[in-house]
Amino acid sequence: MRHAPAKPPIVQDPIPFGARRKAETLAYAQRHYGVSTYRLVDPHVIVIHYTETPDFQTAYALFAPDTPDSELHELPNVCPHFVIDKQGTIHQLVPLSLMCRHTVGLNWTAIGIEHVGYTDAEVLGDRPQIGSSLRLVQWLRCRFHIAIGNVIGHNESLSSPYHRENVAALRAQTHNDFNRADMDVYRGRLRGMGPC
Secondary structure, eight states: OOOOOOOOOOEEOOOOOOHHHHHHHHHHHHHHHSOOOSBOOSOOEEEEEEOSSSSHHHHHHHHSSOSOOTTTOOSSOOOOSEEEOTTOOEEEOSOTTBOOOSSTTTTTTEEEEEESSSSHHHHHTOHHHHHHHHHHHHHHHHHHTOOGGGEEEGGGGGGOTTOOOSSGGGTTOOOSSSOHHHHHHHHHHHHTTOOO
């Protein structure tokens, strides 16, 4: 008999996500995905990112204000569901019931997890951080029945079968964090944790 993995310790550090941000998320979802909700319903993908910040506090300060993001200049501001710091503490910023802007083309169906750091190698080599990441992802993927192949790096977003984007200018937009080779290492470690 298989047993679901235990939920890892998670620190609640919510960013402001009130009525205005929900309304902006709804408008974003309608414009980009043709869906009329600000909710994350039945997620199919987990996307792995790094923050390009030195610590959790700096990352939190980027995601908390509801101002246009620095890259695409759109509202609501970008956010992940979780940020994992270098000590391995898992911070939850947004409930899993809400959609976050973290990956163009996938926000409608993806859970976003940021890791404090600047490169794939830095995160993969940080034992406390990567250990917490794998425990969190194993718990999430088993909870939502997400296949290991749908645990992807941001850099792999365009190859996801769930990728869709109504704004033509953004259909090829992605980032460099967590390329396929590094995610193959990550997914290999995830497989080593066993089945759900």
